[in-house]
Amino acid sequence: MNRLFACVASLLLTPALLPAADTVLTNRVLFIGNSYTGANNLPEIISQIAASRGRVLAYERAIRGGASFEDHCTKFGAEALIASGSWDAVILQNQSIQPVKDPTNMFSFGRRLCDAADDIGARKILYLTWAYAGPRDFMTNQLSARYSPRDVDILPVMQDRLNEAYGQLAYDTGADCAPVGPAFGLSRQMHPEWRLHADDNSHPGPAGSYLAGLVLYATIFRDAPTGATTVIQLPAEGTDAAAHARTIQIDATQALTLAEIARASVTNDVTSRRISKHPLANTTAVFTFPSLPQTLQARASDIRDTPCASLYYPRNYETNRAFPVLIHLNGGKGGDGRVPHEARIVSRERDFICMNLPLFKDELEPLRPDGSNEWSRLFIRDEDGDVIWAAYSVMLSNLFAAVPNIDRNNVFLGGFSNGGHVTAVLLNRRDLSVTNYATRFFFIEGGMRWTNAAPLARTARVIVLQGGKSGGREWLRRMYSNAVSNGVPAEFHVMRDTDHGFGREGRRMLRTWLYANLDTGTPRAIPASRPAASTNDLRIDAGFPGGNIIVERIDGDHIYVRQDLRDTTGWWFYWNFRVQGAAGRTLTFHFTNRNVIGTRGPAVSFDDGAAWSWLGTDMVHAVAEDPSFTYAFRRRDDCVRFAFAMPYLQADLDRFIARHSGDRHLAVHQLCTTHKGRAAERIHAGNLDGEPAHRVLLTCRHHSCESMASYVLEGILDAVLAPTEDGEWFRANVEVLAIPFADKDGVEDGDQGKHRAPHDHNRDYEGESIHPEVRALRTLVPEWSAGKLCVALDLHCPYINGKNNEHIYLVGSGNQRIWNEQCRFSRILESACEGSVPYRSAGTMGFGSGWNASGNFTPGKGCSRWTSELDGMRMSASLEFPYATAGAVTLTPDIARAFGAHLATAIRRYLE
Ligand SMILES: [Zn+2]
Known part of the structure; x- marks a missing residue:
């Protein structure tokens, strides 16, 4: 929160950073969101604020209870709705916890909505929502249960994570961010008496909606809402508007403060990240450890989550000096390891590399029906030590390896409550492996079972912080005394502002101790183990x-x-x-x-x-x-x-061929000799007896850089050769001819291959071909076909990014008969992919749309148009498989191969 205060202070002093007020007086705005937008009729509040400033907000609402961006895209037709109006701006509000739980999903559907707004030239404004004020009763809330239940541990970092997710989406899409959530956080500190949340700790109360309205007004109109109305007339819900008007009245001075907060908040974290001195400064890196066991938090919350640990580079990070490390372990379930939140607060985001690790536990007692062991079952004990260290040794070695300039003399590790117990358990282990990393330990309201102090005499330092607000709690003094009597330099302090907690006083004490115990006696600018690399070695x-x-x-x-x-x-x-x-x-x-x-x-x-x-x-x-x-x-x-993407080269093809060597259903021949004297392959697979019922042509890498297409081709051929029903059918009925590298020199030499002068391989199917592979193919195929070639697919990858290039699609033919067949094949392919690889028939790019227009083919005829004109051809198409992203899915060679197998299934169903 210090960050936000600093942010306010600097912006109040420098109003020039606020977007210049322009003369926009009327805005037509579409609100897409859920009850966070609908509660208290937020659009109407903004409209009344605008009216009081002499402006007009004309709005429509697309509000669906509990809806996420995904729901709006897939169930409620939001993209069509955006396209249907001439909006000046579209306000986008996602489900309240989804940005924290599944930011990837938010990014992919948020981008779709932003793309739709781009298409009509509307501004995109992200309505950055707020953290819950306290635990919600997730067990009785079915909508929230979708996003994992009872997750109270997330609350302290929820706002940070919301800021990161919305900030990232804004950064990626060029959207503006209306930072309502940060304004909530700030005003809860400055005016804790304001009731911004409703009683459910989640939805906005009237004051919360009013604050949201001010922030959104400032963002929509680029106008500071100074002196805006403080009296809002709204119909009470479910009643006659005129008869039951309700007034939200907020003190005028307070409203002005709110307005200033709103003004000051029109910025986001991304900006500060971009201007930081070192590119890593003020960034968090999250490390995932899919092979480690589930964390305590995941198990205790009955969810599955990839174990994570995180590392934060302080604001003054640079690479030419060594930085100490502060590792803080949370209490309770321990969190999910994704945010080193507490360490950032204690260190004020300066001078220390901050780390957070989740907690692990060996045996976890089931939750009793009456809930009586809800917390006691979480307690970390010595018998959990092996499981914890097995995970921590992996996590710490990876985190430490990621930073070349860690000051290994100054690594501090400790935690609050259960995190303190973990610290004690690690120190009680006989091998004391943890001291290979840390030699300074802190216990905050936890760790009372630490007994193994003697081996740490003279090498370690310790601080124990105990809550003492109500007095008389001396439960940690014994472990402290034991440490001292064993010769460990230790401090003991009572935090008078809390009992079982960690507040302002404790943080100040810990911070003081950190700096007092920084060992600067043996200055090591860069750890000695770092190789003495010079630019000459690079x-x-x-x-x-x-x-x-x-x-x-x-x-x-x-x-x-x-x-x-x-x-x-x-x-x-x-x-x-x-x-x-x-x-x-x-x-x-x-x-x-x-x-x-x-x-x-x-x-x-x-x-x-x-x-x-x-x-x-x-x-x-x-x-x-x-x-x-x-x-x-x-x-x-x-x-x-x-x-740029995952390459696929001759060596990969050789590996594929070797994998199937000896298979009589696979034959590799030479297609031709390339310009540069290489042998280009043609691969025959399936029924090679000479009398198949059908022939199928697969071509690939007409554009040599389009490497992901090759993994799809492998998937199809694997399926043809596999001991499956599909494979048996192919081997009985189909001969497949595959050209793996239509531009082999380009593949091996690492050319772009696209838009070669005078024309590339996929514009070489007209007149005299200039590329040997194409020339050979045009001679071979009609002969080989013998009238049985009925399906041809030319495999490509699309452009680098953008909405037409982040899903898998067929390129529609300008020939009506072929187009009808493409549509039928596409529907079959969609059903073959169901539940596996995201392929949507609706994504087919019709001829005349996108880049698929005759003007784009003037340099020459492409492969798929040429095959569509061959005798007997039923279905021929180019297929675009993206380099990295399809819908919400990150593409990999394995997914590309899986998609290839679905293509084989679809070809079979299409021909049967
Ligand atoms: Zn291409």
């Missing part, structure tokens, strides 16, 4: 198959690079490079020719390109003026590859 290159990069310059830890366009006319986005000699360093890679980072961040490989994963977007700075990503090389990262 090597960045593209000298391997598929490689593509131009290194412009290296400026310390900042590398400036751009994609190599070669013979591509215009702009494209493929790159793939290798970094060696960077172990232990943190490097930022800046791209100098526009943003070429995909929707899931760069792909990364640690084994010379055999296996790939997505780096994610946490360390990506996708700003238009300086797109970049940062990577902290671990000590074992001798050689790391980064690429």
Whole structure:
């Protein structure tokens, strides 16, 4: 909260940061939300505030109880509603807890709504909601149960997480953010007497809706609501409006304060992140550990969650000096590890790398029906020590490896209540492994069973903080005395502002102790174990198959690079490079020719390109003026590859062929020799006896950079060869001809392949072909077909990002007969994909829409148009499989292969 106060102070002093008031007097606005928008008729409150400032708000409401962005998109037709009106602005409010529980879902559907607003040129305004005022009775609330029950541990960090989710969506989509939630948090501190929440701790009361109205008014009209009306006339719910008018009256002085808060709040965290000195400063990295056991919180709440730990870089973070670490463990169920909230507050977000780990427990007693053991069953005991340390040793080694400049002499670990018990349990373990990481320990209202103090004499330091508001509670003094009598330098303090809690006084005491116990006696600017790397050791290159990069310059830890366009006319986005000699360093890679980072961040490989994963977007700075990503090389990262997407090269194809070697239903022949003398393959699969009922043609990589399409092709061929019903049917009835690399030189050389001069491989199906692969294919296929070729699919990947490029789709034919067949095939494919890969028949791009128009084909005929004109062809199409994102799903090679298997199923059902 200190952050918000600072924010208010600075903005009140610098009103220029507020968007300039313009002359907009009327706004037509569509509200999309749920009861947080509907309660007290918020749109009408804003309308009355606007009227009192001489402005007009014309509005419509799309309000559905409990609805999320996803519900609005999939059930209530919000995109069509947006498209149907000439709105100046669309206000978007998501379900209250979903941004915390499932931000990925929020991002994908929030982006759809923002895209719809972009299509009609409307402003997008995100209505950033507030944290609950206290626990809700989740057990009786079916809507909320969808988003996991009884999650009281989330409350202290709920606002931070809401800010992060809405801030990220605003950042990604260019939407404005109306920070109602931060204004709630701030006014609850400044005016705790105001009742902003309704009795359910969730919905807004009249004052809360009024505050929301002020903030939204300021954002919609870009006008400070100073002197706005404080009297709102609203119809009481469910009654005749005129007869039962209700007045919300708030003291005028208070309203002015509220207005100032609203003004000051028209900013968001993202802005401060963008202007911070170091790209990592003031950012949180969340580490996931899918192979670790479920956390105590997940088990006690009956939910499943990927175990996470988090690391926060302070505001004054930089890489040229070492930083101490503050690890705080929460009480109760311990939280989900995603936010180092308490450590940030204690350290005031300066000087310390902050970490948070969740709690783990061995045996968890079931909850008794009467709830009498609800809390006692959570207590961490010595017998939980092995389970906890097994998880912590993995988490700590990863977190510590992520930061090259940790000051290992100054690592502080401790916790509140149950987090204090965990600290005690770790210290009671005989091997004391925890001291390989931390040597300073704090206990806040917990840890009374710590007995193993003697081994820590002279090496550790300890502070014990005990609540004492009501006096006479001396329950932790014994462990403190035991520590002192064993020679451990220890302090004991009573927090007089709380009993079982951790408030302002305790935080101040802990902060003082932290700084007093920073060991500066042996200054080690950078830990000695860090390799003495100089820029001479650092090597960045593209000298391997598929490689593509131009290194412009290296400026310390900042590398400036751009994609190599070669013979591509215009702009494209493929790159793939290798970094060696960077172990232990943190490097930022800046791209100098526009943003070429995909929707899931760069792909990364640690084994010379055999296996790939997505780096994610946490360390990506996708700003238009300086797109970049940062990577902290671990000590074992001798050689790391980064690429725009997951590459698929000759070596991958060879692995695939080797996997099926000896299978008589697979034959690999040479299609032709390429320009550069390589042998391009043609693969035959299925019924190779010469008398199949049908023939099917699959082509791939007409655009050499479109690597994800190759994994789809593998999936189809795997299905044809698999010991399944589909496989048996194919091997009895179909001969498949697959061209894995229609532009083989481009694939191996790492070309863009798209828009080659004078034309690329997919515009080479007219007149005399200039590319050997295409020339060979045009000769081979009519001959091979023998009138039995009835299905042809040309596999592609779409553009880098954007709404037409983040779902899987068929490209519609301009030929009506083929189009009808495409529609039928598409419906079959959708049902084959059901419950697995997101494929929507409705996403098919009709001829004449999007980029799929005749003007785009003037440089020459494409493969799928050529196949659609072959004798006997029933269904031919280009298929676009995105590089990284399909709807809400992050794409991987495995998902692409699974989709390929569904394509095989669909082809079978279509032909049967
Ligand atoms: Zn393509």
